[in-house]
Amino acid sequence: MTQGKARTKAQRKVLSVAAVGAAVVSAAVLFWLTGALRADPPAEVPASDPAEAEAQKTLKVIDALDAYTAPDLPLKRDDTYAHSPVDVVPYRAVQPFKEYFLEQIEYTGPGRDIPEPEHVDTVRIGFIGPLVPTVSVAVGGKSHEEEPLGIMMFRGAQLAIEEANAAGGYKARGIPFEMVVHNDNGLWGASGNEIITMAYKENVWAVLGTIDGANSHIAIRVALKIEVPMLTSGDTDPTFIETNIPWVFRCISDDRQQSYLLVDYLYRKLAFTRVAVIRPSSRYGRFGVREVRDGSRRLGHPLVIEMAYKGGTEDFSLQLARIKELAPEAVVHWGNPLDGAHILNQMRALGMKQPFFGCDRHVTDNFLREAGENAEGVVCAYPWNPDRKDPLLDAFRLRFRVRFGVGPDTYASHAYDGMNMLIWAIQEAGLNRAKIRDMLAYRTVPFVGVTGEIPMSACLDDLGDVFLTRVEGGRWKYYSREDLGIPRGYIAPRSRIPVVSQSPGSQGAQAGN
Amino acid sequence: MRCGLLPGTLLCLVLLAVAAGCQGGGTSPPAPTAAKQETAERPSAKAAEAGSPAEAAEPDTLGLPYVYTRWEQFTTKDGLPNDHIFAVKAFGDKVWVGTEDGLACFDKGTRTWRSWKEADGLPWHVVTAVDVDPKTGDVWLGLFGGGLCRFTGGRFDHFHQLNSGLVNDVVYGLCIQGDNVWAATTAGASRYNTVTQQWTTFTEKNSPMEEIWNYGCCAGDGKVFLAVWGSGVLEYDVASDRWKDYLDPDGEMEIDLYRDDGLVHVITTGVSYVEKTMWVSTYFGQSRYDGRHWRGYYKDETGCPSDFANNVKARSANECWFSTDKGPGVLMDFPSDTWVKYTTDHAANTGKAVIQRGTKVVKEIPLGPTICHPFTIYIEFDGPDVWIGSSKGLAHAIGEGYYAGLRPASPGEPLPRAHSTTTAKEVTQ
Numbered sequence: 001m002t003q004g005k006a007r008t009k010a011q012r013k014v015l016s017v018a019a020v021g022a023a024v025v026s027a028a029v030l031f032w033l034t035g036a037l038r039a040d041p042p043a044e045v046p047a048s049d050p051a052e053a054e055a056q057k058t059l060k061v062i063d064a065l066d067a068y069t070a071p072d073l074p075l076k077r078d079d080t081y082a083h084s085p086v087d088v089v090p091y092r093a094v095q096p097f098k099e100y101f102l103e104q105i106e107y108t109g110p111g112r113d114i115p116e117p118e119h120v121d122t123v124r125i126g127f128i129g130p131l132v133p134t135v136s137v138a139v140g141g142k143s144h145e146e147e148p149l150g151i152m153m154f155r156g157a158q159l160a161i162e163e164a165n166a167a168g169g170y171k172a173r174g175i176p177f178e179m180v181v182h183n184d185n186g187l188w189g190a191s192g193n194e195i196i197t198m199a200y201k202e203n204v205w206a207v208l209g210t211i212d213g214a215n216s217h218i219a220i221r222v223a224l225k226i227e228v229p230m231l232t233s234g235d236t237d238p239t240f241i242e243t244n245i246p247w248v249f250r251c252i253s254d255d256r257q258q259s260y261l262l263v264d265y266l267y268r269k270l271a272f273t274r275v276a277v278i279r280p281s282s283r284y285g286r287f288g289v290r291e292v293r294d295g296s297r298r299l300g301h302p303l304v305i306e307m308a309y310k311g312g313t314e315d316f317s318l319q320l321a322r323i324k325e326l327a328p329e330a331v332v333h334w335g336n337p338l339d340g341a342h343i344l345n346q347m348r349a350l351g352m353k354q355p356f357f358g359c360d361r362h363v364t365d366n367f368l369r370e371a372g373e374n375a376e377g378v379v380c381a382y383p384w385n386p387d388r389k390d391p392l393l394d395a396f397r398l399r400f401r402v403r404f405g406v407g408p409d410t411y412a413s414h415a416y417d418g419m420n421m422l423i424w425a426i427q428e429a430g431l432n433r434a435k436i437r438d439m440l441a442y443r444t445v446p447f448v449g450v451t452g453e454i455p456m457s458a459c460l461d462d463l464g465d466v467f468l469t470r471v472e473g474g475r476w477k478y479y480s481r482e483d484l485g486i487p488r489g490y491i492a493p494r495s496r497i498p499v500v501s502q503s504p505g506s507q508g509a510q511a512g513n
Numbered sequence: 514m515r516c517g518l519l520p521g522t523l524l525c526l527v528l529l530a531v532a533a534g535c536q537g538g539g540t541s542p543p544a545p546t547a548a549k550q551e552t553a554e555r556p557s558a559k560a561a562e563a564g565s566p567a568e569a570a571e572p573d574t575l576g577l578p579y580v581y582t583r584w585e586q587f588t589t590k591d592g593l594p595n596d597h598i599f600a601v602k603a604f605g606d607k608v609w610v611g612t613e614d615g616l617a618c619f620d621k622g623t624r625t626w627r628s629w630k631e632a633d634g635l636p637w638h639v640v641t642a643v644d645v646d647p648k649t650g651d652v653w654l655g656l657f658g659g660g661l662c663r664f665t666g667g668r669f670d671h672f673h674q675l676n677s678g679l680v681n682d683v684v685y686g687l688c689i690q691g692d693n694v695w696a697a698t699t700a701g702a703s704r705y706n707t708v709t710q711q712w713t714t715f716t717e718k719n720s721p722m723e724e725i726w727n728y729g730c731c732a733g734d735g736k737v738f739l740a741v742w743g744s745g746v747l748e749y750d751v752a753s754d755r756w757k758d759y760l761d762p763d764g765e766m767e768i769d770l771y772r773d774d775g776l777v778h779v780i781t782t783g784v785s786y787v788e789k790t791m792w793v794s795t796y797f798g799q800s801r802y803d804g805r806h807w808r809g810y811y812k813d814e815t816g817c818p819s820d821f822a823n824n825v826k827a828r829s830a831n832e833c834w835f836s837t838d839k840g841p842g843v844l845m846d847f848p849s850d851t852w853v854k855y856t857t858d859h860a861a862n863t864g865k866a867v868i869q870r871g872t873k874v875v876k877e878i879p880l881g882p883t884i885c886h887p888f889t890i891y892i893e894f895d896g897p898d899v900w901i902g903s904s905k906g907l908a909h910a911i912g913e914g915y916y917a918g919l920r921p922a923s924p925g926e927p928l929p930r931a932h933s934t935t936t937a938k939e940v941t942q
Binding site: 066067068070081082090091094096097098099100101105106107108109110111189192193196197200214217218221222225226238239242243244245 | 599638639641657658681682683685698699700724725726728742743763765766767768769770771772777778780796797798809811819821838839857859860886887888904905
């Protein structure tokens, strides 16, 4: 297959940006990618690089397959789903008849036998993210508010592409990686159309994206049908990977993980008993807060109230009046940072002194600016620890700042890791979508990125550590569970409770959720 | 008192154990509890996969299902425009096939293929759904990213987001219901009345769609059923204009709390309704609902080869075919839980049918090649015949002498004789 020469304006722009970027990036900082960027795998595997050794082993198996055979490689198996403590799992008093996501889903279809194209001008990787909002009749305004996140995500991915190209491109043959950029405008399932365009018209080998949970779902349904690997670095909706699709990956800890830590902090550490939630009525708000709601109830402290608001709202007096009436001990907001800042400011104006907790989206300079002094003491869940002392992270920060004039945020950092994971898989597997999928899916050695270790669960989700961050002296300071001495619930292996007999048709009675 | 009873109890247990041992495999053990059943039957399931002769030789007195022994395979070599088959519709003497790169039509009378690509006027090359309007003979196509298309009188009429009321161009499934064409799209369902030319959109705003990601649809008995990814199955009653939703009652993504209490999962991929019975496929297991009782199917406890099913097609309330990623899982007789699995060994150019009662292998029948590829995507009935679309070609199972349910088979009585398998080319010649 030879990819067409015609490029969109956006693609040409990306390519020109890539050329400039390549000039300013030092190849010396690319040791993270050393294994990935070798021209050909060495005959002898260095014992010091288990990821490379494993990749070669996988490649040996999948290279030998015809179209009709699935790889006979060990599937990942987890003892528990998402490290869930026993007291926050649903229906904990009953042994579920079936537990999903404990065993890695296989891809048994054909494709591994498709030879690599004889010639490509560039190796294309798709990018879809919320870069430019459009006007939406449905929501009565902007189609989304996530463009600051999308732009940072774009920059992180772009830097990874530029660095890979500076190091020699695809298998060091001078064939550049090209990021094919698509805007996720969030309207009427448009992300599905974008993936179709990328896969069928632009011949991408894999896709990175997106942030919004609903749009990501639409995109992965298409990716599954077309059979192209898709990795998200920005969607923390737990249900993203709870779809059992063998083509889907995530390199950021999800809201489930973050919520578990927040819930532990609220109830096990701070011993609150009355917590209120306020959230947007969007899918992010509904699904993001779900584990906080369920976790609170399961730990014996149901939320005193959960108030929703419509996107774009600036006056939260109605919601806050209801919350104030119930005198909660703490308020959790699960939504975008500016909403959070407005809510916090209005809370304080109403004389509400409750501590304020939030999701990772709050952790921005915008929130600090908008909330001002009120931000002090705010605690949020966070998928990684940017305060970590790590030369890899420090070097990335420096390069990012040199390249873009600003420091990277979480979306930039995770997109950088995500794009590097895709590049790694392509370098190892070659230009074959099924094999690229296999390289990611069968890797058991955690990826080491600027956001830390990224261990993949059986359902191909990032099971890395999560953190809490607190505003102290006007800046975010990050803490691990251990730093804060937050107790953890007991995480049991699969048979977590004695088996309760169930015969066909039995319904059991005592299964409080 | 406890000490006095213990020896007696132990004695009873020993006697029971001896008695059970003497019965051997001739008598079914008491029905185990669900949890125990899963553990107890796993070895059997593994043996079934391995084709254990010991299991295969076990006598069975319930009777045997029809087994398809005559197969033919079609690929691009035979005239298909592409081997990645997304949809099949048999209508009259034609079989319409939607592929990843074009539309194909097989004329059963002349046994010839004809195909259409974009150069031939097809608006978009990825055809994910096909149905035929029985009143007009119009062929309706769901295009993956290209909207809807009506193939009539030699021309393609194109309906998409920008020129019609179609809610989204990414169409996963479609069905004809009366004068209406229903399209399951990635952003809701659309209904197009071919007489009044009116479009109706169904989303979370006017139906109980928790999510709007429609995947499959079917119509029958005055109802339309939508398989909605994340929203289970929605039933639309045409006469009353009312909706009913079917969900996984536990409401959790990571578990199925109780067996047979509802859908096994809300992420559904297909639905088929026939004889007042609804069959549903998911990537987690399969479900059947007869209006009163639910039944869930997992590979560990049935003859279904995998829990990952791309689609489902039911022939009756008792017979259903699931297109799984490890071959078709065919429940041939619901009351007796009798399954048939079809496999092909491409290297050896042979195939096999494995008859199972639950996880217990009743019979294995060596065959020639059966399905084209284990990753099956679509099933279509054609009278007694069955068409199976896969990622690597289209298989045709010829149902000569087909019968529903089971036929008594006394011990030692041979199954219907296995016909020799012929290739498409041989049949054509």
